[in-house]
Amino acid sequence: MPPYNNAAALRSADAPTPHLPVSEVVVPLPRVTPFYPPSPAPQPVRWRTGRRVLAVFARNPLVLIGATILLLISMVGLLAPLLFPGDPLAIVGQPFLWPGADAAHPFGTDSLGRDLLAGIAHGASISLRVGIAATALGLLIGVSIGAIAGYFGGWTDAILSRLIEIFQTLPNFVMLVVIVAIAQPSVVTLSFAIAIVTWPGVARLSRAEFRSIRARDFVMAARSLGFGPARIILSEILPSALPPLIVTASMMVASAILMESALSFMGLGDPNVVSWGSMIGAGREYLRTAWYMCALPGFAIMLTVLALNLIGDALNEILNPRNNEGPR
């Protein structure tokens, strides 16, 4: 993936781009004028990306299925208050109704007579909300720390790398359980807790990206112009480091949803909202006789996570054609 915004702009601004030595010596560039507005990707690159998108879709039609599933689930989550007004935790019918037994409750009811379909619809919004919030937070922390470590190097890098290592060594789920138990479970604390265990992966990835990109010509050029570190990090390097981060983000939403559901299943979720994990936890007692109570919400989790992972795979192929890393 060429860092097309800046390198290409630079190349067109100065006909022969000298191969700058990768060192601390700042080589002044002659007359570099009009590239501060981050120029859009030049046409040929975009065209090639477009072709690659099509090729990926053609080779892997499952992506479309994944995108459709995700779209449907997001719609259901967003429209849940309209489709199923009222509290999904309210008792609306006879308990232990099997799916299909009563047209009024197509997915059946649970042990207290709460509608499973309404619960799954409302649960979709909780799962997606926690997934997206946790990912956004994890990206924010991870990219900030990774960028600083990768850009500045030296002692800063040594200390931050150690911090990353410490957090990566702590077993994720035990750590999650500890944080949630301490902070009292709510949608907000769950998102924070998941972000705290997922940021080290992002930090490692962005540290490596920033390290390699900071040695490139266009960054040297920006430095020679006297741009400050903040500006170089945010508007020069970050755009080039984005593709692998976007791929990671889609996989992070998927794993955040899995973590949230596991915590809620164990009774460590937000007690005031209905979530897929808590529905499974509530149905567990009746596993022998009424296993549909566990099966249906779990199926919803699997579909959502699968859809996100299918999309992540496709993004990986489109954005990092030569990326050779498996799922993380």
Place this chain on the structure above:
Amino acid sequence: MEALTGHWNLTMSALSRTARIAAKTGLHALPTAVGIVVLSFVLLQFAPGDAVDVLAGEAGSATAEGMAEMRARFGLDRPVLEQLWTYLANLAQGNLGWSPRYNMPVSQLIWERVPDSLILAGAALVLALVIGVSLGAVMAANEGQAIDRLLSVVSLIFYSVPGFWIALMLIVLFSVKLGWLPSGGAETIGSTATGLAALLDKLRYMVLPTVSLSLIYIAIYSRLSRVSMIEAKAQDFVRTARAKGLSERRILLRHVLRNALIPVTTVAGMHVGGMLGGSVVIETIYGWPGLGRLAYEAVMGRDFGVLLGILLFSSLLVIFANVMVDIVHGLLDPRVGAPDAAV
């Protein structure tokens, strides 16, 4: 004679390389371990309520004086820094503190649970590695063909299924409907079987938790080994091996697989501790008497000393596993850890 000394020298250099790698990574890990101790201690200082509160709540008839006396006995009334110092000093002697709830040393509590956890995590890891790498090899050998695509989708499904849900569904199918396997526990209660019969009994209880725990790791290892085997197949040394006239099978086993194992072992090393500490959900579902279930009980009982001990123990295990992985890499790839290696 010459061949013998040559072999001897080779063994010696492999040994010294192993020792060098172990020393280097071990030294590197020390500050991380200290950081983890301090971090988890600080974290747990934020916990609302302590073990004495829980005990008092359960007893129902605690007086303020009695609680203060209990706190003094467990050192819970000292300043935070002093508690940390005491903790570190005790830790240096292998003492993880006292659990007021279980009324026994935390280290003993943990050690009692370690064997069962190790058995379960070890079985799941081996199962995941064997199946995952085999699936990856099949996919890599048939790259781009129907079977590759099919297995890729299967592994993505494995990657997306929540472990606790598949655990419950396996119980429904194999315990409730078919009645083939027990739905929980670690051995038949009151069983007097010994030897082989006892082992078989234990195995029956292990099947479902092991499968539930390993599913996601099968997915990870199969995808990882698929990619790295496809990459290794395109390398020069494979072309050389083929030009030498080696059979495809030999090339696959000796050259391609060996290279594919490096990323897989790296990831597997990171998973060891995660599996041990992170099988919290699976162990709780199946009533498996391991560290994960102990962690859950500790959270519910607000026994943070135990929780801290588990967090610490499993982190140290991750560090240990990473050292082992580095040594395995040294054996797989002679460039790693060579005296002049810039790795």
